[in-house]
Amino acid sequence: MSGTSTEVPAVLAVLADETRWRILTEVGRSELSASALAGRLPVSRQAIARHLTVLADAGLVEPVRAGREIRYRALGSRLSALASELDVIGREWDRRLNALKRVAERLD
Amino acid sequence: MSGTSTEVPAVLAVLADETRWRILTEVGRSELSASALAGRLPVSRQAIARHLTVLADAGLVEPVRAGREIRYRALGSRLSALASELDVIGREWDRRLNALKRVAERLD
DNA sequence: ATGATCTGCAAGCCTGGGGTTGCATATCAT
DNA sequence: ATGATATGCAACCCCAGGCTTGCAGATCAT
Numbered sequence: 001m002s003g004t005s006t007e008v009p010a011v012l013a014v015l016a017d018e019t020r021w022r023i024l025t026e027v028g029r030s031e032l033s034a035s036a037l038a039g040r041l042p043v044s045r046q047a048i049a050r051h052l053t054v055l056a057d058a059g060l061v062e063p064v065r066a067g068r069e070i071r072y073r074a075l076g077s078r079l080s081a082l083a084s085e086l087d088v089i090g091r092e093w094d095r096r097l098n099a100l101k102r103v104a105e106r107l108d
Numbered sequence: 109m110s111g112t113s114t115e116v117p118a119v120l121a122v123l124a125d126e127t128r129w130r131i132l133t134e135v136g137r138s139e140l141s142a143s144a145l146a147g148r149l150p151v152s153r154q155a156i157a158r159h160l161t162v163l164a165d166a167g168l169v170e171p172v173r174a175g176r177e178i179r180y181r182a183l184g185s186r187l188s189a190l191a192s193e194l195d196v197i198g199r200e201w202d203r204r205l206n207a208l209k210r211v212a213e214r215l216d
Numbered sequence: 217a218t219g220a221t222c223t224g225c226a227a228g229c230c231t232g233g234g235g236t237t238g239c240a241t242a243t244c245a246t
Numbered sequence: 247a248t249g250a251t252a253t254g255c256a257a258c259c260c261c262a263g264g265c266t267t268g269c270a271g272a273t274c275a276t
Binding site: 076082089 | 116117120121123124125126129136137181182183184185186187188190191192193194195197198199200201202203204205
Protein backbone atom coordinates (compact mmCIF):
# COMPACT_ATOMS: atom_id res chain seq x y z
CA MET A 1 0.00 0.00 0.00
CA SER A 2 1.21 3.32 -1.07
CA GLY A 3 4.50 5.03 -0.64
CA THR A 4 2.74 8.34 -0.71
CA SER A 5 3.78 9.21 -4.23
CA THR A 6 1.36 12.08 -3.92
CA GLU A 7 3.60 14.96 -2.91
CA VAL A 8 0.61 16.95 -1.76
CA PRO A 9 1.47 20.53 -2.75
CA ALA A 10 2.36 19.39 -6.26
CA VAL A 11 -0.99 17.75 -6.93
CA LEU A 12 -2.75 20.67 -5.31
CA ALA A 13 -0.96 23.07 -7.64
CA VAL A 14 -2.28 21.11 -10.61
CA LEU A 15 -5.82 21.28 -9.27
CA ALA A 16 -5.66 24.88 -8.13
CA ASP A 17 -5.91 26.46 -11.56
CA GLU A 18 -9.40 27.68 -12.41
CA THR A 19 -9.32 26.69 -16.07
CA ARG A 20 -7.84 23.29 -15.27
CA TRP A 21 -10.60 22.68 -12.77
CA ARG A 22 -13.27 23.50 -15.33
CA ILE A 23 -11.64 21.16 -17.81
CA LEU A 24 -11.57 18.48 -15.18
CA THR A 25 -15.23 18.82 -14.32
CA GLU A 26 -16.21 18.78 -18.00
CA VAL A 27 -14.14 15.67 -18.59
CA GLY A 28 -15.63 14.19 -15.45
CA ARG A 29 -19.07 14.48 -17.01
CA SER A 30 -18.11 12.90 -20.31
CA GLU A 31 -14.93 12.04 -22.19
CA LEU A 32 -13.83 14.95 -24.38
CA SER A 33 -11.00 15.90 -26.72
CA ALA A 34 -8.94 19.07 -26.51
CA SER A 35 -10.77 20.51 -29.51
CA ALA A 36 -14.16 19.65 -28.08
CA LEU A 37 -13.20 21.35 -24.83
CA ALA A 38 -12.01 24.39 -26.74
CA GLY A 39 -15.58 24.76 -27.96
CA ARG A 40 -16.91 24.97 -24.42
CA LEU A 41 -14.26 27.02 -22.67
CA PRO A 42 -13.12 30.57 -23.42
CA VAL A 43 -9.49 29.61 -24.07
CA SER A 44 -7.56 28.39 -27.08
CA ARG A 45 -7.26 24.74 -27.97
CA GLN A 46 -3.50 24.86 -27.39
CA ALA A 47 -3.89 26.18 -23.90
CA ILE A 48 -6.32 23.39 -23.14
CA ALA A 49 -4.03 20.78 -24.64
CA ARG A 50 -1.29 22.01 -22.35
CA HIS A 51 -3.57 21.75 -19.33
CA LEU A 52 -4.53 18.24 -20.34
CA THR A 53 -0.93 17.06 -20.43
CA VAL A 54 -0.41 18.59 -16.99
CA LEU A 55 -3.49 16.80 -15.71
CA ALA A 56 -2.38 13.56 -17.35
CA ASP A 57 1.10 13.83 -15.81
CA ALA A 58 -0.57 14.22 -12.43
CA GLY A 59 -2.60 11.08 -13.07
CA LEU A 60 -5.87 12.98 -12.84
CA VAL A 61 -6.84 12.28 -16.41
CA GLU A 62 -6.17 9.61 -19.01
CA PRO A 63 -5.96 9.90 -22.83
CA VAL A 64 -8.06 7.59 -24.99
CA ARG A 65 -7.62 7.46 -28.76
CA ALA A 66 -10.87 7.58 -30.71
CA GLY A 67 -10.10 7.71 -34.40
CA ARG A 68 -8.10 10.82 -35.17
CA GLU A 69 -8.95 12.50 -31.95
CA ILE A 70 -7.79 11.91 -28.40
CA ARG A 71 -10.44 11.97 -25.73
CA TYR A 72 -9.66 12.32 -22.07
CA ARG A 73 -11.36 10.70 -19.13
CA ALA A 74 -11.17 11.79 -15.51
CA LEU A 75 -9.59 9.38 -13.04
CA GLY A 76 -11.20 9.57 -9.63
CA SER A 77 -8.68 7.43 -7.78
CA ARG A 78 -5.99 10.10 -7.57
CA LEU A 79 -8.45 12.63 -6.33
CA SER A 80 -9.82 10.28 -3.72
CA ALA A 81 -6.31 9.41 -2.62
CA LEU A 82 -5.49 13.07 -2.17
CA ALA A 83 -8.76 13.58 -0.32
CA SER A 84 -7.82 10.81 2.05
CA GLU A 85 -4.44 12.35 2.80
CA LEU A 86 -5.93 15.76 3.46
CA ASP A 87 -8.55 14.29 5.71
CA VAL A 88 -5.95 12.49 7.81
CA ILE A 89 -3.98 15.69 8.23
CA GLY A 90 -7.06 17.72 9.06
CA ARG A 91 -8.21 15.24 11.69
CA GLU A 92 -4.73 15.22 13.21
CA TRP A 93 -4.81 18.99 13.67
CA ASP A 94 -8.20 18.87 15.30
CA ARG A 95 -7.08 16.03 17.52
CA ARG A 96 -4.16 18.11 18.83
CA LEU A 97 -6.36 21.15 19.29
CA ASN A 98 -9.01 19.27 21.24
CA ALA A 99 -6.38 17.67 23.42
CA LEU A 100 -5.07 21.11 24.34
CA LYS A 101 -8.55 22.39 25.08
CA ARG A 102 -9.16 19.47 27.41
CA VAL A 103 -5.97 20.27 29.29
CA ALA A 104 -7.03 23.91 29.56
CA GLU A 105 -10.42 22.97 31.00
CA ARG A 106 -8.79 20.78 33.58
CA LEU A 107 -6.87 23.81 34.82
CA ASP A 108 -10.07 25.63 35.89
CA MET B 109 -24.04 23.75 8.64
CA SER B 110 -22.81 26.15 6.03
CA GLY B 111 -23.72 26.22 2.38
CA THR B 112 -20.47 24.98 0.95
CA SER B 113 -18.63 28.27 1.07
CA THR B 114 -15.62 26.27 -0.05
CA GLU B 115 -15.26 27.23 -3.70
CA VAL B 116 -12.85 24.39 -4.32
CA PRO B 117 -10.25 25.91 -6.67
CA ALA B 118 -9.86 28.93 -4.38
CA VAL B 119 -9.03 26.88 -1.31
CA LEU B 120 -6.78 24.67 -3.39
CA ALA B 121 -4.88 27.72 -4.61
CA VAL B 122 -4.21 28.69 -1.02
CA LEU B 123 -2.91 25.24 -0.19
CA ALA B 124 -0.93 24.78 -3.39
CA ASP B 125 1.94 27.07 -2.45
CA GLU B 126 4.99 25.22 -1.20
CA THR B 127 5.96 27.74 1.47
CA ARG B 128 2.38 28.04 2.69
CA TRP B 129 2.16 24.31 3.02
CA ARG B 130 5.32 24.18 5.12
CA ILE B 131 3.98 26.94 7.33
CA LEU B 132 0.76 25.02 7.69
CA THR B 133 2.47 21.79 8.70
CA GLU B 134 4.65 23.64 11.21
CA VAL B 135 1.63 25.34 12.70
CA GLY B 136 -0.15 22.02 12.70
CA ARG B 137 2.52 20.62 14.98
CA SER B 138 2.44 23.52 17.44
CA GLU B 139 1.09 27.05 17.56
CA LEU B 140 3.66 29.53 16.26
CA SER B 141 4.02 33.24 15.56
CA ALA B 142 5.19 34.77 12.31
CA SER B 143 8.56 35.60 13.83
CA ALA B 144 8.99 32.12 15.23
CA LEU B 145 8.20 30.66 11.82
CA ALA B 146 10.70 33.02 10.21
CA GLY B 147 13.33 31.29 12.32
CA ARG B 148 12.48 27.91 10.83
CA LEU B 149 11.82 28.73 7.21
CA PRO B 150 14.17 30.30 4.65
CA VAL B 151 11.94 33.31 3.97
CA SER B 152 11.49 36.71 5.55
CA ARG B 153 9.11 37.32 8.43
CA GLN B 154 7.01 39.64 6.26
CA ALA B 155 6.54 37.02 3.59
CA ILE B 156 5.39 34.57 6.24
CA ALA B 157 3.04 37.11 7.78
CA ARG B 158 1.48 37.59 4.37
CA HIS B 159 1.02 33.84 3.97
CA LEU B 160 -0.55 33.64 7.39
CA THR B 161 -3.21 36.22 6.54
CA VAL B 162 -3.98 34.32 3.36
CA LEU B 163 -4.30 31.11 5.33
CA ALA B 164 -6.44 32.83 7.94
CA ASP B 165 -8.74 34.31 5.28
CA ALA B 166 -9.19 30.80 3.92
CA GLY B 167 -10.12 29.58 7.39
CA LEU B 168 -7.20 27.18 7.50
CA VAL B 169 -5.54 28.91 10.39
CA GLU B 170 -6.60 31.03 13.36
CA PRO B 171 -4.72 33.84 15.16
CA VAL B 172 -4.32 33.68 18.93
CA ARG B 173 -2.87 36.58 20.88
CA ALA B 174 -0.23 35.59 23.42
CA GLY B 175 1.21 38.71 25.01
CA ARG B 176 2.82 40.87 22.35
CA GLU B 177 2.95 38.12 19.81
CA ILE B 178 0.29 36.47 17.72
CA ARG B 179 0.41 32.72 17.46
CA TYR B 180 -1.44 30.78 14.82
CA ARG B 181 -3.14 27.44 15.12
CA ALA B 182 -4.13 25.13 12.27
CA LEU B 183 -7.82 24.43 11.83
CA GLY B 184 -8.48 20.93 10.58
CA SER B 185 -12.16 21.33 9.87
CA ARG B 186 -11.69 23.29 6.65
CA LEU B 187 -9.20 20.78 5.39
CA SER B 188 -11.43 17.85 6.21
CA ALA B 189 -14.38 19.57 4.54
CA LEU B 190 -12.35 20.08 1.41
CA ALA B 191 -11.19 16.47 1.57
CA SER B 192 -14.78 15.35 1.73
CA GLU B 193 -15.74 17.36 -1.33
CA LEU B 194 -12.84 16.03 -3.34
CA ASP B 195 -13.64 12.49 -2.33
CA VAL B 196 -17.24 12.81 -3.47
CA ILE B 197 -16.13 14.13 -6.84
CA GLY B 198 -13.51 11.45 -7.24
CA ARG B 199 -15.95 8.68 -6.45
CA GLU B 200 -18.44 10.14 -8.90
CA TRP B 201 -15.90 9.98 -11.72
CA ASP B 202 -15.06 6.39 -10.95
CA ARG B 203 -18.73 5.53 -10.73
CA ARG B 204 -19.34 6.86 -14.25
CA LEU B 205 -16.26 5.13 -15.58
CA ASN B 206 -17.19 1.76 -14.12
CA ALA B 207 -20.72 2.09 -15.42
CA LEU B 208 -19.35 2.61 -18.92
CA LYS B 209 -17.05 -0.37 -18.61
CA ARG B 210 -19.96 -2.54 -17.60
CA VAL B 211 -21.89 -1.45 -20.67
CA ALA B 212 -18.87 -2.21 -22.84
CA GLU B 213 -18.55 -5.72 -21.43
CA ARG B 214 -22.18 -6.39 -22.07
CA LEU B 215 -21.60 -5.66 -25.76
CA ASP B 216 -19.24 -8.63 -26.14
C1' DA C 217 13.28 55.61 29.70
C1' DT C 218 15.72 52.51 26.81
C1' DG C 219 16.64 48.63 24.45
C1' DA C 220 14.82 44.35 22.63
C1' DT C 221 11.05 42.09 20.17
C1' DC C 222 7.08 41.60 17.65
C1' DT C 223 3.66 43.23 14.38
C1' DG C 224 1.98 46.20 10.29
C1' DC C 225 2.32 48.91 6.03
C1' DA C 226 4.44 50.03 1.48
C1' DA C 227 7.08 50.10 -2.54
C1' DG C 228 9.51 47.55 -5.81
C1' DC C 229 11.80 43.40 -8.07
C1' DC C 230 11.42 39.32 -10.63
C1' DT C 231 10.23 34.72 -12.06
C1' DG C 232 6.62 31.22 -13.24
C1' DG C 233 3.25 29.90 -15.88
C1' DG C 234 -1.22 30.69 -18.33
C1' DG C 235 -2.70 32.49 -22.76
C1' DT C 236 -2.13 33.58 -27.74
C1' DT C 237 -0.75 33.25 -32.55
C1' DG C 238 1.44 30.80 -36.30
C1' DC C 239 2.83 26.92 -38.66
C1' DA C 240 3.68 21.88 -39.47
C1' DT C 241 1.78 17.25 -39.43
C1' DA C 242 -1.58 13.39 -39.39
C1' DT C 243 -6.05 11.30 -40.05
C1' DC C 244 -10.72 11.12 -41.90
C1' DA C 245 -14.44 11.89 -45.59
C1' DT C 246 -15.93 12.58 -50.41
C1' DA D 247 -6.49 14.29 -54.45
C1' DT D 248 -8.37 17.74 -51.68
C1' DG D 249 -10.45 19.95 -48.14
C1' DA D 250 -11.77 19.61 -43.34
C1' DT D 251 -10.58 18.53 -38.84
C1' DA D 252 -7.30 17.13 -34.90
C1' DT D 253 -3.05 17.07 -32.75
C1' DG D 254 1.91 18.84 -31.83
C1' DC D 255 5.64 22.19 -31.44
C1' DA D 256 7.54 26.83 -30.64
C1' DA D 257 8.15 31.55 -29.84
C1' DC D 258 6.35 35.30 -27.44
C1' DC D 259 3.47 38.34 -24.33
C1' DC D 260 1.91 39.46 -19.98
C1' DC D 261 0.68 39.68 -15.24
C1' DA D 262 -0.37 37.68 -10.66
C1' DG D 263 1.83 36.88 -6.69
C1' DG D 264 5.86 35.50 -3.81
C1' DC D 265 9.90 37.67 -1.74
C1' DT D 266 12.74 41.41 -0.18
C1' DT D 267 14.11 45.62 2.02
C1' DG D 268 13.02 49.61 4.78
C1' DC D 269 10.62 52.01 8.16
C1' DA D 270 7.06 52.93 11.80
C1' DG D 271 4.18 51.61 15.67
C1' DA D 272 3.29 48.36 19.88
C1' DT D 273 4.36 45.77 23.83
C1' DC D 274 7.42 43.74 27.19
C1' DA D 275 11.56 43.60 30.54
C1' DT D 276 15.06 45.95 33.42
